[in-house]
Amino acid sequence: MHEQPPPRPEAEADRRIVTALFADLCGYTTLGEKIDPEVLQALQNEIFEELSAAVAAEGGYVDKFVGDALLALFGAPVAHERDPERALLAALDMRARMARIAERWQARLGQPLELHIGVNTGPVVAGAVGAGGSKSYSVTGDTVNTAQRLQAMAGTGEILVGALTRRLTQHAFTFATLGTMPLRGKAGETPVFRLEASLDAPPPARGLSSFGIDIAMIGRDGQLAALLRCLDSVRAGAAQLVRVAGDAGIGKTRLVETFLDRVRAEQPDITIRQTACSSLGEPSYGTLAAALRRAYRIDPAASLEHTRPLLAAGLAGLGLSGEEIGRLEPLFLLVLGFGDPDDALRHLEPDQLRRQIFHAMRTLFERRMEQAPLLVVIEDLHWADSVSIDALRFIMDRIESRRLMLLVTHRPGFETEMLNSARASQTTLRLDPLAIEEAKTLLEQALGGDVLPHALRDRIVERAEGNPFFIEEILRTLIETGVLQREPAGWEVKTAADETGTPLGIQAMMLARIDRLPADARRLAQVAAVIGHSFDLALLKALPCGVHDIKASLHQLGDADIVEELADIPSQAAPRYAFRQKLLQEVFYDNLLLRRRTELHGAIGAVLERRYGPSPEHMNQLIELGYHFAASPEKEKGVRHLTAAGDLARMANANADALRLYARALSAAEAAGGDAWREPGERYADLCHPTGHSEEARHLYDELLAEARDKGEVTTMARLTRKLGQLAFDTGDRERTTACFAEAAGLLEGVDAPIELAHLMQRQGHLAFRAGDYKRAMLWADRALECANHLSSHPGPAEKAEIALAIARAFNTKGVALARLGQTRDAVQIVERSVEIALAANHLNTACRGYTNLGALYTTIDPARAIDVCRRGYDMARQIGDLGHQARLLTNLAVAYCTFTDRCLSEGLPAIEEALAIDRALGLRDHLPVPLLVLGQIRQCHGAAAAARGHYLEALDIVRDSAEAQLLFPCYDGLATLCLDLNELSEAERYFELAQQVCAKHGLDPDALIVLPFLD
Structure with missing residues (x-):
């Protein structure tokens, strides 16, 4: 059998693509029935x-032979870049x-011999399979089963492939789409494709050209200029050795291609x-052979008979005589892998x-440079064979002509000193990651503008860490999964992005x-x-790593540019390290078996628990403990720590962080089972509504309420019912709000729950205020204050915070009710309180409500403060x-x-348009009429009558059912004044009468509603 490299002897079970x-x-x-067994x-x-x-020719591994079938793996036990392409080339x-x-065999068998082949790409578990001493390396998973099913379905001579294989290789091969088909033993149907052929000149696998996206080089202008200067020096007779060094995907190839495009366009004689x-990896002389084939258009699979004339023609083109060609040809045939077919050597x-091969290569270089300056480009020199590198050094040391530029690219850690030559000037260009703004520019250039939501854009930039290939692969994944779709007007985001996985192209590169x-x-x-992304030596030493010498292994990881030691660590602290790329850490993590991950998370949590003590209070410590325990068998600990961290974030009004932490706690609690989900679930729901996720909040409250009913927890039922009522109010369902508050009040009858009762009373007061019953609103607010002020004289921290919340909200409701009853100065004092x-x-959410009302109230007694207080409140609302x-x-x-400055169009109009956009996006029908009314007034004042009428009528359509005076009156009043402006006198009179009826019904002064149009 053909020899193949054995699996790594140390290969442990792992997960891989x-x-x-x-x-x-x-x-x-x-x-078998027709011929002898021998x-x-x-x-x-x-x-x-x-x-x-x-x-073997494509770097694959023969897993097993089963009867007349063969199973081969590409990507295990050792991964290479482009493994799916290699598999299809092997199949052809x-x-x-x-x-x-x-x-x-035709004459002996009397029948044709043909294969049918199935190829599929996906996740597997790889490692030793079997029992006792008969274990051998293999892979397990549905990926292999599907490949076998595709093979069974394939017709004579056919190669059938799965969807992922086709997606990863469609730039290099042609396929026929066979549609979705049932595969034996698999549920549902599977997309199936038939491999037709490989493309003669496939575009590179990297890049996004298959989606019609071409990205110019970004951030490398200095390096490009340096390359052009080096070429100028070659023209002047100074040989140049130029190294371009950088991580995989950092842009070495893009820089070289851009440079070569310039040379071809501007210096065609080169x-x-x-x-x-x-x-x-290259065989001996493999790099030189690849250069010869490229120069003389020799296909790698060409036979000796086909190669000889091409080689001879190429050598003749250099002006070599027939005798010289006869002397050099056997050497070059050996380099090309044909051995010594004529026994000449x-x-x-x-x-x-x-030595003779080296001199022969030197002859090629010298003869070529006699005709024109020579630019030799060798990419990925870190994979070159050592003999070819020695040959290049030999040539550089002995060239007579200096019109040579040798440009090589390689990854960090590759020793290039062996190329150093005293006869050539040397330049090293190191490519660093793109700056943040350059990465953003790359994204905008790729998508034709600022298409991505900024949160998603920033997350891509953060994950890619300035690596252009990583950015392109993340974009590729977003396009292929339907998150980004091209429409006639350009690229659009269609669905939320799932950023949990590492793009397959990046996985392949890093796993190699x-x-x-x-x-x-x-x-x-x-x-x-x-x-995690960073780690300290002391923690590593405390874990079951199974490593003989941790420090030596860390040095090896540093030499391989996997990790780096952090410099800004206090001298008394343990040395700390970090992965050089976050995505590299993710691939290492994903490579581990789930069982091993779970064990390690538990072990790390236990070590950190001893380090931080029984009651950690620092948020970072809580997050660390929560992260590891949530992924361990002790998930309840993870829930507890993550919820505590979320509470700290909420106390700091970092609501986005709190939401993220509560969500992680909720996820861990659901995995753990039991009741652990209820506490983080309610806190998560509490933050969902103000941050624009009302439906998610409602769903969680409903689930929590059902759980509380099952357990007979009356106070909890009342609290959740009240919160559901508030959600209904904010989305414009006043009837549902009233019913919820009444149900909550009924639940609390005879129950000792003073804090919840105070919250419910102030909410009922707020509802009465918005319904225009201002005296009843004051009554409810006073009752809430009385209830809150008679609570425990020695409340704990949580109880104290709840009391303060009930009091602050009740004072706000009382203040705005006083304002509507004409007691504006008293109202200001109470809202300020x-x-x-x-x-x-x-x-801070409640403080923002107060600032909103003060912004309106100050317009009547201290106009200069109105803008300031609104700005202060807005900044706070954005912060949280x-x-x-x-x-x-x-x-x-x-x-x-618009009332107190001349900046209505420059600042007032953008502000109201943003407010309107927020209300529409969140479905806040409770407040949506207000920005519509204000925008209508602005349009009316500036002569856009048709637009103003549209805004007034839309607002009226929303508020007509609620019959809320402070909203109905400005709708009617605005339409009345607009009709007057348009000389529609009968309509104006009708709307004025409706406005007066609203004021009469609620006992309000129309002037008060004009001055204070909306309070909350």
């Missing part, structure tokens, strides 16, 4: 020898080899010879042969690096990846992510700008 290839001989059973065995061995050679090669075998080393010792690491270094990096209490207790109060404060800010 693999491309599985199943190949099976058609009609094997019938064939003949059949000879045929079988020849077939397996050829198929194994095809697999197998088919071609089988055709040649069939020709040789001869360019370009090649790239294979990630499989049999008398040479190995050292003599090596990971698989080249020594066993202990790889094992240590996996443990460190479970800790509400804000003072809310700020002292850190209830409270979108509802942002809309309210922007509305009042617009009113102040």
Whole structure:
């Protein structure tokens, strides 16, 4: 059988993306009935020898032979870049080899020999499979099963592939779409594609050109200028060795291609010879061979008969005589991998042969430079064979002409000193990650503008860490999963992005690096990846790493540019390290078995628990403990720590952080089962509504209420019913609000729950105020204050905060009721007291409500303060992510700008348009009429009567059912004055009468509603 490299002896079970290839001989059973077993065995061995050679040629691994079938893996036990492409090339090669075998055996068998092949890509668990001493390396998972099912479905000579394989290789191959089909033993139907052929000149796998996206080089202008200066020096007779170094995906190829495009366009007399080393590693002279093939257009699979004339023609083009060609050709055929077919080199010792090959290559370079300056480009030199590198050094040391520029690219850690030559100037260009703004520019250029929501854009920039390839691969994933779609007007975001996974292109690149690491270094990096992006040495030493020498392994990881030691660590602290790329840490983490991850998370949590003590109070400590325990068997601990961290974030009014922490706690609690989800669930719901996720809040409250009913928890039922009532109010359902508050009041009858009763009373007061019953609103507010003030004289911290919240809200309701009853100065004092209490207790949402009302109240007694207080409140609402109060404060800010300044159009109009957009986006029908009315007034004042009428009528349509005086009156009044402006006198009179009826019904002064149009 064809020899293949054995699995890494230290290869432990892990998770990885693999491309599985199943190949099976058609009609094997019938064939076995017709020929002798010895003949059949000879045929079988020849077939397996050829198929194994095809697999090995593309860096694959033969997992097993089953009867007449072969299973090959690409991506395990060692990953390479482009494994799915390699698998399809191997499949095509197998088919071609089988055709040649069939020709040789046709006379003996009397029937054709053909394969049917299935190829599929996906996740597997790889490692030792079997029992006792018979264990062997293999893979397990549905990916392999699907490949076998595709093979079984394939017709004679067909190669069928799965959807992911096709998606990852469609730039390099052509396929026929067969539609979705049922596969034996699998539920549902599976998309199936038939491989037709490989493309003659496939575009690079990297980049987004297959989506019609071409991105110019960004952030490398300085390096491009340096390359052009080096080429100018070559023209002046100074040979140049230029190294371009940088991480995978950092932009080395893009820089080289941009440089070569400039050279071809501006300096066409320059001869360019370009090649790239294979990630499989090059055989001896492999890099030189690749350059020869590229220069003389020799296909890698070309036969000797086809190669000889192409090589001879190329050498003749350099002006070599027939005698010289005859002397050099055997050397170059050896370099090209044909050995010594004419026995011309049999008398040479190995050292003599090596020297002659080096001199032959030098001759090529010298003859080419006699014709024109020569630019030789070798990419990915870190994969080059050492003999080719020695040959390049030999040439650089001995060239007579200096019109040579050798440009090489490589990754960090590759030793390039072996290329140093005294006869050439040397330049090293190191490519750093793109700056944040450059990364944002790349995204905008790719998508044709600022298309992405800024939160998503910033997350992409953060994850990619300035690596252009990472940015492109993340974009590719967003496009292929339907998050981004191209419409006639350009790219649009269609759905929320799931950013939990690492794009497959990045996984493949990084897993190839990971698989080249020594066993202990790889094992240590996996443990460190479970800790997080950064980690300290003391913690590593306390964990079951299974590593003999941790410090030595850390040095190996540093040399491989996997991790780096952090410099800004206090001298007394343990050394601290970090992964050089966050996505690299993610790939290490994903590579671990789930069982091993869970064990390590538990072990890390236990060590940190001892380090931080039984009652950690620092948020970072709580988050660390919560993260690890939530992913361990002790999930309840994770829930507790994450909820406590969320509480701290909420106290600091970092509501976005609190939401994220509560969500993680909720997820861990659901995985743990039981009642652990209820506490983080309610807190998460409490923050959902003000941050614009009302439906999610309602769903959670409903679930929590059902749970409380089952357990007979009356106070909890009342609290959740009250919160559901408030949600209904904010979305304009007053009837539902009234019913919820009544139900909550009934639940609290005879129950000792004074805090909840105080909250309910002040909410009922607020409802009465919005219904126009201001005296009843004051009554409810006073009752709430009385209830809150008679609570425990020694409340705990949580109870004290709840008391302050009830009092602040009640004072606010009482203040705005007083304002509607004409007692404006008293109202201002009481609302200011509400804000003072809310700020002292850190209830910033309630403080924002007070600022909203003060912004309106100050317009009557201290106009200069109106804009200031609205700005202060708006900044606070933005700080805590409270979108509802942002809309309210922007509305009042617009009113102040348009009433007291000359900045109505420049600042008032943008403010009211943003407020309107927020209310529409969140479905806040409770407040939506207010910005509509203000915008209508602005349009009316500036002569846009039709637009003003539209805004007034839309507002009226929303508020007509609620019959809320402070909203109905300005609708009617606005329409009346607009009709007057348009000389529609009968309509104007009708609307004035309706406005007067609203005031009469509620006992209000029309002037008061004009001066104070909206209070809350």
